[in-house]
Amino acid sequence: MSCTTNPSALIRSPFHQFHIEHGAKMVEFAGWEMPMLYGSIIQEHRQVRRSGGIFDVSHMGRLRFTGPDALRFLDLVCTRRIDGMADGQCRYSILCNERGGCRDDTLVYRLGADEYLMVCNAANRLKLLDHFQQTRGDLSFDLSDETMDTAMLAIQGPKVIELIGAFAPAVRSLKRYRFLRMAVLGVQITISRTGYSGEDGVEVILPAPLASGAISLLVSNVDSDDAVVKPAGLGARDTLRTESAMPLYGHEITEEIDPLSAGLNFAVTLEKGDDRSEVGHFIGQEALNMIAGKGPPQRLVGLILNGKRTARQGMAVLRGDIPIGRVTSACLSPTLGRPIAMAYLNAKFAEPGGSVQIELARTTEAAEVVKLPFYKAR
Amino acid sequence: MPSPTACRFSETHEWHHLDGDVVTLGITQYAADELTDVTYVEMKPLGSNIVPGDSVGEVESVKTTSEVYSAVGGEIVDVNRALSDDPSMVNSDPFSAGWLVKIRTSDPSPLDGLMDHAAYEQRFSVKK
Numbered sequence: 001m002s003c004t005t006n007p008s009a010l011i012r013s014p015f016h017q018f019h020i021e022h023g024a025k026m027v028e029f030a031g032w033e034m035p036m037l038y039g040s041i042i043q044e045h046r047q048v049r050r051s052g053g054i055f056d057v058s059h060m061g062r063l064r065f066t067g068p069d070a071l072r073f074l075d076l077v078c079t080r081r082i083d084g085m086a087d088g089q090c091r092y093s094i095l096c097n098e099r100g101g102c103r104d105d106t107l108v109y110r111l112g113a114d115e116y117l118m119v120c121n122a123a124n125r126l127k128l129l130d131h132f133q134q135t136r137g138d139l140s141f142d143l144s145d146e147t148m149d150t151a152m153l154a155i156q157g158p159k160v161i162e163l164i165g166a167f168a169p170a171v172r173s174l175k176r177y178r179f180l181r182m183a184v185l186g187v188q189i190t191i192s193r194t195g196y197s198g199e200d201g202v203e204v205i206l207p208a209p210l211a212s213g214a215i216s217l218l219v220s221n222v223d224s225d226d227a228v229v230k231p232a233g234l235g236a237r238d239t240l241r242t243e244s245a246m247p248l249y250g251h252e253i254t255e256e257i258d259p260l261s262a263g264l265n266f267a268v269t270l271e272k273g274d275d276r277s278e279v280g281h282f283i284g285q286e287a288l289n290m291i292a293g294k295g296p297p298q299r300l301v302g303l304i305l306n307g308k309r310t311a312r313q314g315m316a317v318l319r320g321d322i323p324i325g326r327v328t329s330a331c332l333s334p335t336l337g338r339p340i341a342m343a344y345l346n347a348k349f350a351e352p353g354g355s356v357q358i359e360l361a362r363t364t365e366a367a368e369v370v371k372l373p374f375y376k377a378r
Numbered sequence: 379m380p381s382p383t384a385c386r387f388s389e390t391h392e393w394h395h396l397d398g399d400v401v402t403l404g405i406t407q408y409a410a411d412e413l414t415d416v417t418y419v420e421m422k423p424l425g426s427n428i429v430p431g432d433s434v435g436e437v438e439s440v441k442t443t444s445e446v447y448s449a450v451g452g453e454i455v456d457v458n459r460a461l462s463d464d465p466s467m468v469n470s471d472p473f474s475a476g477w478l479v480k481i482r483t484s485d486p487s488p489l490d491g492l493m494d495h496a497a498y499e500q501r502f503s504v505k506k
Contacts, residue, residue, distance in 0.1 A: 025414075037415075040414075040415050040466075041415045235415075235440055239440060308417070308418045309418055309420070310417060310418065310440075312443060332417040332418070332438075
């Protein structure tokens with residue numbers, strides 16, 4: 001056993017007191033002190049699949065773009081078309097480098113024709129701000145980093161819409177990837193029907209000073225055994241998104257991996273700017289068109305392992321004795337009761353049904369290539 | 379099963395309890411909490427001979443895989459098979475139902491160099 005201790009001087013979320021009061025084990029994550037779990041990752045995972053969980057995601061970056069050229073700029077840095085979104089709509093996109101590698105993945109909210117919000121990964125926020133300053137040229141828009149002024153919660157699970165709908169009825173008819181802004185007891189909040197768990201649910205952005213008071217408006221009785229919604233930490237967030245095969249920066253997507261290899265074709269408008277003069281090409285578009293033309297040499301696949309052992313990021317995947325790929329994420333799936341992994345494999349071996357081996361520390365374990373995701377909400 | 383105060387503790391978070399010439403070994407509550415939910419335990423097979431400081435096997439959790447080390451050498455004479463059905467006992471009851479392995483040793487003296495319970499608690503007290 002080796003254990004690490006948590007360094008101090010980390011950024012604390014506006015919900016810090018809530019975490020401590022609920023017995024969270026706090027860990028360092030991308031410069032923030034965040035809850036890993038409140039008791040059991042597996043129980044928190046099951047609570048989300050069965051009913052609901054509340055996650056503090058205040059560490060995610062929240063960047064606001066305002067001005068006449070905000071849309072043009074977003075269409076320059078986002079792989080997916082931002083032009084044509086409706087007010088109140090969210091859209092998932094990738095941000096690429098010139099080589100077609102992923103700088104980050106993001107959710108863009110259209111607040112108005114000249115006003116957008118971008119939610120990005122905590123670890124990439126400063127990198128993206130730097131990138132945006134270098135690429136904005138003379139485009140006319142304001143970029144403000146609202147991460148520290150706001151807080152963010154993800155409330156996820158099959159019973160969440162009913163619960164939130166009780167005090168915000170408009171949420172019941174909110175479509176997926178749409179959001180609304182509303183005042184609750186004088187607090188301006190943004191509620192989107194989005195998430196990172198594979199379940200239905202919402203994400204809520206609210207002013208930081210009001211966060212700790214507002215959390216009790218959104219959820220109550222979280223400590224009772226039959227609570228509809230209970231606190232869940234980063235541990236469960238990771239196992240939930242892994243079962244649902246949602247990519248995580250640093251694992252399935254990196255600066256060296258393009259979104260087409262990751263199977264994120266839906267988030268890439270390869271023909272952007274080809275047909276409409278007001279929308280230009282996006283950064284990385286040429287590289288991605290080259291990759292699309294030849295076909296990506298590697299593909300993201302799902303693996304289900306025989307036995308009970310869990311693979312880890314970076315472990316080699318073999319066919320016979322030949323390395324054909326590498327594991328990006330893995331866990332014992334609480335829903336399937338079996339070890340699952342995502343891995344990049346040589347495209348030749350990426351077809352579902354194939355047999356491979358994973359090189360664990362002392363042994364190899366057989367695994368089957370399967371179609372992603374591992375789990376889909378009914 | 380041993381009370382923590384009757385155990386000797388390593389820097390790497392194993393507890394050792396000597397009874398006659400058999401040392402029962404497990405990981406501490408602190409270590410179990412650090413690992414998070416334990417999902418799988420694989421100890422070396424019965425009859426394996428180890429020297430002091432050797433790994434006796436691995437504990438896997440949702441977050442990580444970790445080696446478990448024995449301060450004493452000897453022969454592995456028992457492993458906790460109940461953990462294959464319910465590895466979460468390592469989290470919920472690490473000093474009793476969650477024990478890992480028993481080692482018959484002819485030389486328990488390395489235990490003298492380990493921490494007692496008070497020293498371990500002081501070093502690795504759970505910060506709240």
